[in-house]
Amino acid sequence: MTKTTQRFFEARRESVSQARTFASETLADWNLPDRVEDIRLCVSELATNAVVHGTVPGHGFLVKLDAEEEAVRMEVHDSCRRRPKARQAADTDTSGRGLILVNALADGWGVQDRTPSGKIVWCCFKAAGGATA
Numbered sequence: 001m002t003k004t005t006q007r008f009f010e011a012r013r014e015s016v017s018q019a020r021t022f023a024s025e026t027l028a029d030w031n032l033p034d035r036v037e038d039i040r041l042c043v044s045e046l047a048t049n050a051v052v053h054g055t056v057p058g059h060g061f062l063v064k065l066d067a068e069e070e071a072v073r074m075e076v077h078d079s080c081r082r083r084p085k086a087r088q089a090a091d092t093d094t095s096g097r098g099l100i101l102v103n104a105l106a107d108g109w110g111v112q113d114r115t116p117s118g119k120i121v122w123c124c125f126k127a128a129g130g131a132t133a
Contacts, residue, residue, distance in 0.1 A: 003030050006064035011055035019047040019063045026065050034127040038105040045098035046076040046121050054078030070127045079118040
C-alpha cells in the first residue's frame with residue numbers, strides 16, 4: 001500500500017527543524033522506524049539547501065514523503081531551477097557538505113525540473129532488506 005503526505009514550509013531557517021519533525025512524525029504514524037535518522041538528516045540538509053539556495057522571494061518549499069513496500073522516497077520542491085552540486089568542502093569550511101551526506105546516507109538521489117518552475121531534489125531509502133523505490 002502506498003502512503004503519501006506533504007507539507008509546505010516558509011523559506012525561513014526555523015522551517016528546517018519543522019521539516020525534520022514533520023518527517024519523524026509521519027514515519028512514526030506510518031510505523032516505519034527503519035532509517036528514520038538517515039531520512040531526518042537528509043530532510044534537514046535538503047530543506048536547508050531550499051531555504052538558502054532554492055527559493056525566490058515570496059516562495060517557500062514543499063517536503064513530500066512517499067512509502068511503498070520496502071522503501072521511502074523523500075522530495076524537497078523549491079522555486080529555483082539552479083541544480084545543486086555536490087562538492088568536496090575544505091576541512092575549514094563551515095558548510096558545503098549537505099549533498100555529500102545525502103549521497104552517503106540515501107540509497108539513491110537526484111534532481112528533476114518542476115513545471116512551471118523550480119526543481120525537485122529527491123532521495124530514496126530502502127528498509128532493511130528492501131528494494132529501491
